[in-house]
Amino acid sequence: MAPQGSRAELEFGGPLGAAALLLLLPATMFHLLLVARSGPARLLGPPPYLPELEELWSPWALLLCLTWLGLQAALYLLPARKVAEGQELKDKSRLSYPINGFQALVLTALLVGLGVLAGLPLSALPEMLLPLAFAATLIAFIFSLLLYLKALVAPASALAPGGNSGNPIYDFFLGRELNPRICSFDFKYFCELRPGLIGWVLINLALLMQEAELRGSPSLAMWLVNGFQLLYVGDALWHEEAVLTTMDIIHDGFGFMLAFGDLAWVPFTYSLQAQFLLYHPEPLGLPLASVICLINAVGYYIFRGANSQKNAFRKNPSDPRVAGVSHLLPYFYLLYFTALLVHREARDEQQCLRKYGLAWHAYCRRVPYRIVPYIY
Numbered sequence: 001m002a003p004q005g006s007r008a009e010l011e012f013g014g015p016l017g018a019a020a021l022l023l024l025l026p027a028t029m030f031h032l033l034l035v036a037r038s039g040p041a042r043l044l045g046p047p048p049y050l051p052e053l054e055e056l057w058s059p060w061a062l063l064l065c066l067t068w069l070g071l072q073a074a075l076y077l078l079p080a081r082k083v084a085e086g087q088e089l090k091d092k093s094r095l096s097y098p099i100n101g102f103q104a105l106v107l108t109a110l111l112v113g114l115g116v117l118a119g120l121p122l123s124a125l126p127e128m129l130l131p132l133a134f135a136a137t138l139i140a141f142i143f144s145l146l147l148y149l150k151a152l153v154a155p156a157s158a159l160a161p162g163g164n165s166g167n168p169i170y171d172f173f174l175g176r177e178l179n180p181r182i183c184s185f186d187f188k189y190f191c192e193l194r195p196g197l198i199g200w201v202l203i204n205l206a207l208l209m210q211e212a213e214l215r216g217s218p219s220l221a222m223w224l225v226n227g228f229q230l231l232y233v234g235d236a237l238w239h240e241e242a243v244l245t246t247m248d249i250i251h252d253g254f255g256f257m258l259a260f261g262d263l264a265w266v267p268f269t270y271s272l273q274a275q276f277l278l279y280h281p282e283p284l285g286l287p288l289a290s291v292i293c294l295i296n297a298v299g300y301y302i303f304r305g306a307n308s309q310k311n312a313f314r315k316n317p318s319d320p321r322v323a324g325v326s327h328l329l330p331y332f333y334l335l336y337f338t339a340l341l342v343h344r345e346a347r348d349e350q351q352c353l354r355k356y357g358l359a360w361h362a363y364c365r366r367v368p369y370r371i372v373p374y375i376y
Helices: 014-037 059-076 101-117 122-151 168-174 187-215 220-238 240-245 256-269 272-279 286-315 329-356 358-366
Strands: 083-085 096-098
Touching: 014 122, 014 168, 014 256, 014 272, 059 101, 059 122, 059 187, 101 122, 101 187, 101 220, 122 168, 122 187, 122 256, 122 272, 168 256, 187 220, 187 240, 187 256, 187 272, 220 240, 220 272, 220 286, 240 286, 329 358
Parallel strands: none
Antiparallel strands: 083 096
């Protein structure tokens, strides 16, 4: 048995918190799905109704989920444009990972496009979201159990830092094994981006197509949601190698937390905006849409720059692009004017006190900060 971790070291409230999350996460997902399609769409409060088991369980939905996972697994096994090494493990080894997520996205798009041309009823997918989410949740539970059992025979060097408390519920939730694999197929790396993110895009597209059938054409708001979220997914898969330096890969075990998040939570809750627009159309004019596009472009620029810098630093903290201050000379103006303004403020303080007396004290009580509110 794995060594017992102290209660102070356990995350998410320990075994009780993990047990609660095993129920709360799926319940929250289904609550969101039910609210999105309801008339009032009230997030807070009870769900509009409790679905019967017949509305949740569908063997066809389960078959569809398994087929989707099989397709993405087959695309994962295709020759990659690049093979990257992960971070160094406890035993000083490094695992290899295929960098072909964007390739999987493009091939999936081609296959779906051919399917639609051949008569694939993609627009019927939104009507199956509840049973599909139920099937994905069932798969996540069973998959997590298999991962837990596999970890029982894994060597100590293969275990994750945090998922080995000795409590089965906590370890089932957090994940015991860091990089569970069969041969070269890495389950955590596969699930991290591909089935969930590409599934999210597919659900968005299906919602767009159903809106086109219902209203004659997709709304501008639906186009923007699809476009912005496709950009995010495409960016993640194009920069797939960057995931190898994230906490999910280098620290967290692969258990229910990540399996459910990757396979169920991501595709069915991240598509909530498109789901809401299908049932609650929102008019959007071109001027406001242009402003939204501009804000998104600025946000994406910041997002991509920040994530690229973080990844470069995690890979090599000495990288001159992100190593921080290497010379003080370029920062002379910043340092000079900081010292100048702080000193000048102190001089102004004394001058104003002598000039205004009690009035200055009253002013300082109303304006307590000298330069930066709540800081100085």
